[in-house]
Amino acid sequence: MSCPARVCGWMCRSEPRTIMAKCTACFAEPVVSLFPATDLQLPDAELELLGRWLAPEMADLWLQQLLEQTPWQQPHVRLYGRAHRVPRLVAWYGDGEAGYRYSGLTHQPLPWTALLAEIRARLVATLGQPLNGVLLNYYRDGQDSMGWHSDDEPELGANPLIASLNLGATRRFDLRRKGQSRIEHSLWLEHGSLLVMRGPTQHYWQHQVAKTRSQCAPRLNLTFRLIRSPA
Numbered sequence: 707m708s709c710p711a712r713v714c715g716w717m718c719r720s721e722p723r724t725i726m727a728k729c730t731a732c733f734a735e736p737v738v739s740l741f742p743a744t745d746l747q748l749p750d751a752e753l754e755l756l757g758r759w760l761a762p763e764m765a766d767l768w769l770q771q772l773l774e775q776t777p778w779q780q781p782h783v784r785l786y787g788r789a790h791r792v793p794r795l796v797a798w799y800g801d802g803e804a805g806y807r808y809s810g811l812t813h814q815p816l817p818w819t820a821l822l823a824e825i826r827a828r829l830v831a832t833l834g835q836p837l838n839g840v841l842l843n844y845y846r847d848g849q850d851s852m853g854w855h856s857d858d859e860p861e862l863g864a865n866p867l868i869a870s871l872n873l874g875a876t877r878r879f880d881l882r883r884k885g886q887s888r889i890e891h892s893l894w895l896e897h898g899s900l901l902v903m904r905g906p907t908q909h910y911w912q913h914q915v916a917k918t919r920s921q922c923a924p925r926l927n928l929t930f931r932l933i934r935s936p937a
């Protein structure tokens with residue numbers, strides 16, 4: 707059964723899940739259980755992939771609106787003394803105090819748009835945890851990418867929760883242990899899916915979205931975070 711109002715895109719099923727959520731759009735039922743998430747059994751990590759967090763029609767709409775509304779930027783990073791543009795477009799939104807460092811720079815947040823505030827509200831309802839910022843990454847084609855890193859900036863605190871929403875083209879998300887070069891696990895992140903990383907994941911693991919030579923449509927990824935202390 708899906709949301710009776712067909713507004714919110716929640717898929718309501720009877721299977722018990724640990725994550726419970728109120729439908730923030732329709733409020734038709736006090737609580738709906740989310741479809742089963744896949745628990746990814748990696749040691750020293752807590753990862754859950756909710757493959758259809760969002761109904762495809764809603765995911766299409768959000769993708770289109772976010773692509774149009776966002777003032778995309780392509781900041782530089784310094785690598786071995788030389789400035790390079792990051793290989794994707796980005797934008798940072800958040801509460802006023804949620805300044806955030808990425809690509810070696812501190813970024814002041816843009817104010818929440820109505821759509822991003824709505825997505826945040828749904829995630830907070832799903833996860834039961836506050837979130838005060840979101841990094842948008844726009845991968846225009848298969849040549850856009852994100853290199854190996856952990857989301858372990860000090861302002862995220864110990865054991866940060868990262869709620870990562872995927873819209874558009876399916877891309878591969880690789881994981882490797884810190885200090886090792888071998889990819890230990892890969893996931894396909896599909897349109898409308900939500901990947902939740904928490905617990906010690908960022909202490910022990912790195913992740914990347916590698917370039918691909920395959921024909922690849924645009925993809926948006928939104929990583930919602932809680933900035934605990936300003937950058």
Ligand SMILES: O=C(O)CCC(=O)C(=O)O
Nearest residue numbers: 841843857879915927929
């Ligand atoms: O695009 C993705 O799936 C990963 C994004 C990411 O790792 C980040 O924003 O820190």
Ligand SMILES: [Mn+2]
Nearest residue numbers: 855856857913
């Ligand atoms: Mn990351």
